[in-house]
Amino acid sequence: MRVLHVAAEIYPLVKTGGLADVVAALPAALAARGLDVRVLLPGMPAILSGIVEAKRIIRLGPVFGAAVVTLRRGRLPDSGLLAYVIDAPFLYRRDGSPYLGPDGRDWRDNHRRFALLGWIAAHLATGELDRSWRPEVVHAHDWHAGLAPxxxxxxxxxxTATVFTIHNLAFRGLFPLDHHNDLGLMISGADQSALEFHGHLSFMKAALFHSARVNAVSPTYAREICTPEFGWGLDGLLRDRGANLSGILNGVDYAVWDPGSDRALAHNYTADRLRGKRICKLRLQAELGFALRSKAPLLAVVSRLTSQKGMDLVLGALPDVLAAGGQLVVIGSGEAEIENAFRAAARAHPASVSVHLGFDDALSHRIMAGADILLVPSRFEPCxxxxxxALRYGTIPLVRRVGGLADTVIDATPEHLRAGTANGFVFDDASSRVLAGRIGDALTLMRSAAAWQxxxxxxxxxxxSWADSALRYEALYRSI
Structure with a gap:
């Protein structure tokens, strides 16, 4: 089966979140199952420079405002899978974020930049662009690829069968309605209802309407987005998709995330040899300028710093953490107000709070290995x-019961502890007080070394791992 994955980012070349990890790992897992899988990506500078053995397939233009567009085919640096890259300098060769300009605002031509991604996917499906390979399934990821279906x-x-995966419904790909003139799409009758969303164009809605199958990145999130609370105004359309909407949990690439072989760590360790985790903690404390206290609770945040991720709840619970003798390390970036609040906390408590704004992959691995508890108090969380x-690194997750968090973390209640099924801590109300209470429960259990271990x-x-999820995606492809 020939499958084309279409996405805006891929680890390790361009990454702003979990989407990049999925696009790197899922196609490779499908290829391991014997599928003929390729990836289509926009020619961001890091992607163009990262693809190896790239050759020109065809040159097009003018299209979507670009005078010249060159489609190149090469191999991904890690998996070796074949990838198509759209080399359109006018649209993609820009420094910084794939989506934002230097002023922190969306690029004004994002509708053209990502419409081209979907348009090239469709023309690959026709066989016009690469006569040696034509996909039977086009799998589009998130709104950036939403116009492919x-x-x-x-x-x-x-x-051509089409599958669309919702990685985060909150980002709906909204643009002024008159921008449809730039996209070569019909905007009348049934076609208008497929594209128009409250006076705007929505790339996300177009994908939800036109794809043969829609899936979310966890079973619970697939149910949640059919409700007004989590549906972002698209819940009615999602309910209408009925059995054509499903949820498949994301996986983990254990070749990248494994404390037994992770080269970023001060000392590797396994479940049978946990001494290395203590060494990682002490090295991390030294790196952050914290007191070297192996028994001091070290809590971590590895996240976008936004209200969606519940970072305001972490800030509200921080006094309780510090009062209990805890330490907190934060890495990520996001909303200016939340970034500034974390900066202020680090200035006020330099021996106990450390904040690193931006993306540092190696530091993220060291934090995951050195921390005792990972905080994920999201208001909603697709997967x-x-x-x-954190689970693989022996760092206990403390999460809110939403989306994929609810599907993967089993609360350390007395019953679950006795049954031997607990693997973390869970809370329900989006409240700093409730979060602080569960942190207190975790710190109490941490005092019992045997129970914590x-x-x-x-x-x-x-x-x-991706093995089970890849099996489910293959079954989804074959069903259509």
Missing amino acids: AYIAQCPALN GLTQLY QLQKRGMAQDF
Whole structure:
């Protein structure tokens, strides 16, 4: 089966969140199952420079405001899978974020930049651009690739199956309605209802309407987005998709996230040899300028610093953490107000709070290994990957019961502890007070070294690899 994955980012070349990890790992897991899988990516500078053995396939233009567009085919640096890269300097060769300009605002031509991604996917499906390979399934990821199913649907002769994965419904790809003139899409009758969203164009809605199958990145999130609370105004359309909407949990690439072989760590360790985790903690404390106290609770945040991720709840619970003798390390970036609040906390408590704004992959690994507890108090969470990384690293996740967090973390209640099923801590109300209470519960259990170690070993033994998820995606493709 020939499958084309379409996405805006891929680890390790361009990454702003978990989407990049999924796009790197899922195609490779499918290829391991014997599928003929390729990836289509926009030619961001890091992607163009990272693809190896790249050769020109075809040159096009003018299109979507670009005078010249060159489609190149090469191999991904890690997996070796074949990848198509859209080399359109006018649209993609820009420094910084894939989506934002230097002023922190969306690029004004994002509708053209990502419409081109979907348009090229559709023309690969026709066989026009690479006559040696034509996908049977086009799998589009998030709103950036949302027009791929729409362009394919406008070619009635095409029998290409389409799958669309929602990684985060909150980002709906909204643009002024009159921008449809730039996209070559119909905007009348049924076609208008597929694209128009409260007076705007929505790339996300176009994908939800036109894809043969829609899936979310966890079973619970697939149910949640059919409700007004989590549906962002698209819950009605999602309910209408009925059995064509499903949830498949994301996996973890254990070749990247494994404390037994992770080269970023001061000392490797396994569930049977946990001494190395203590060494990692002490090295991390030294790196952050904290007191070297192996028994001091070290809490971590590895996240976008936004209210969606519940970072305001962490800030509200921080006095309780410090009062209990805890330490906190934060890495990520996001909303200016929350960034500034964390900066102020680090200035006020330099021996106990350390904040690193931005992305540092190696530091993220060292934090995951050195911390005792990972905080993931999200208001909504499609899947979440950090809690899965934490489990493998023997770092106990403390999460809110939403989306993929609810699917993967089993609360350390007395009943679950006795049954031997608990692997973390869970709370329900989006409240700093409730979060602080569960942190207190975790610190109480942490005082019992034996009980805490059992919790660590249970999480480290769990398998959230891509094998099962890839099997489910293959079944989804074959069903259509």
